[in-house]
Amino acid sequence: xxxxxxxxxxxxxxxxxxxxxxxxxxxxxxxxxxxxxxxxxxxxxxxxxxxxxxxxxxxxxxxxxxxxxxxxxxxxxxxxxxxxxxxxxxxxxxxxxxxxxxxxxxxxxxxxxxxxxxxxxxxxxxxxxxxxxxxxxxxxxxxxxxxx
Amino acid sequence: xxxxxxxxxxxxxxxxxxxxxxxxxxxxxxxxxxxxxxxxxxxxxxxxxxxxxxxxxxxxxxxxxxxxxxxxxxxxxxxxxxxxxxxxxxxxxxxxxxxxxxxxxxxxxxxxxxxxxxxxxxxxxxxxxxxxxxxxxxxxxxxxxxxxxxxxxxxxxxxxxxxxxxxxxxxxxxxxxxxxxxxxxxxxxxxxxxxxxxxxxxxxxxxxxxxxxxxxxxxxxxxxxxxxxxxxxxxxxxxxxxxxxxxxxxxxxxxxxxxxxxxxxxxxxxxxxxxxxxxxxxxxxxxxxx
Numbered sequence: 001x002x003x004x005x006x007x008x009x010x011x012x013x014x015x016x017x018x019x020x021x022x023x024x025x026x027x028x029x030x031x032x033x034x035x036x037x038x039x040x041x042x043x044x045x046x047x048x049x050x051x052x053x054x055x056x057x058x059x060x061x062x063x064x065x066x067x068x069x070x071x072x073x074x075x076x077x078x079x080x081x082x083x084x085x086x087x088x089x090x091x092x093x094x095x096x097x098x099x100x101x102x103x104x105x106x107x108x109x110x111x112x113x114x115x116x117x118x119x120x121x122x123x124x125x126x127x128x129x130x131x132x133x134x135x136x137x138x139x140x141x142x143x144x145x146x147x148x
Numbered sequence: 149x150x151x152x153x154x155x156x157x158x159x160x161x162x163x164x165x166x167x168x169x170x171x172x173x174x175x176x177x178x179x180x181x182x183x184x185x186x187x188x189x190x191x192x193x194x195x196x197x198x199x200x201x202x203x204x205x206x207x208x209x210x211x212x213x214x215x216x217x218x219x220x221x222x223x224x225x226x227x228x229x230x231x232x233x234x235x236x237x238x239x240x241x242x243x244x245x246x247x248x249x250x251x252x253x254x255x256x257x258x259x260x261x262x263x264x265x266x267x268x269x270x271x272x273x274x275x276x277x278x279x280x281x282x283x284x285x286x287x288x289x290x291x292x293x294x295x296x297x298x299x300x301x302x303x304x305x306x307x308x309x310x311x312x313x314x315x316x317x318x319x320x321x322x323x324x325x326x327x328x329x330x331x332x333x334x335x336x337x338x339x340x341x342x343x344x345x346x347x348x349x350x351x352x353x354x355x356x357x358x359x360x361x362x363x364x365x366x367x368x369x370x371x372x373x374x375x376x377x378x379x380x381x382x383x384x385x386x387x388x389x390x391x392x393x394x395x396x397x398x399x400x401x402x403x404x405x406x407x408x409x410x411x412x413x414x415x416x417x418x419x420x421x422x423x424x425x426x427x428x429x430x431x432x433x434x435x436x437x438x
Binding site for chain 1: 310314332335336339340342343344346347350354381384385388389391392393395410411412413414415417418421
């Protein structure tokens, strides 16, 4: 009660006549529409996050590395790859290693570290080799990660 | 209280300035540069912003630069270099603020050695252009913050008034979210959080926003919230709408800076919730501060 009195006393002094005019009006319908729409959007988002929070069981990343294409560059070959995380957790500092093998023997190795691969997301990158990966056997694999 | 003190001082400067047009122009430009630096420096000194200047998607950069124009025009309408009644005044203020933003960004980046003549034109233009967006908003607000006049919601009709309240909230949200959106910490925080953390953060954001709305109602300075308004009315019309705006602005900022690329829906939502926290504070505070 005390709050209310103070509020009206304070506002009464601060109002300009023009503002005083508009204070008795009821909120426009548009305001309720905007409020209702916003509430729906926020509730949908909360529902989605809640659903995920309840259904997340294995909280580990699940990493896979796929070759997209091999291209010839000025001083060698570039292997474009896609590192996919199918798990429910984000992997940080993911080390990707590419090896070229001839008759089961590794003849060249290239490495790259990806900062983050979020859950159910992918990151693209490239590894550079001096040997032609298409002539031998190319192996790409994630070697390790940390929790962010 | 602070406003009550600064307003007469601002009016006094205004009166003196009115006597000579050249002085008036210089005072206005000075305030503009001051505002550009106050608002732009945190971003001018963030390395992710320099990198984004050359690697961010050119279409998204162009879109940001174009969207900044109507934003500045509307902002000028609310708190321009001077009382604006005609639209071409707002247009001129927009151009001046944008130019101040570009010049201030270019000078500071050059002094820091982040922009040098050895770089390609694409890199120089990209870095300066990206920084000119927050700096130009700062230049426009410099007038209202340093000159003592206040950004007011438009008073014409009820509907316009509400729309301009929402616009001021969006500007506040954009401002605080632009400050932090380019940093890696935004996504890192979202990776460290679980869904439960996100739900707690949403609740905290909405609670704090409503505290600001309540403070405004308490100050009685808002015609949309006359005393005796039921709490749920203010909550639905301002707090919830404001939070939805903060979320959309956050999503736009994340998309602009390429933080949503190749990410699944859940990580995008999580980083949106993280960024919406400062955006919500900015949106709520804008109606008090601007």
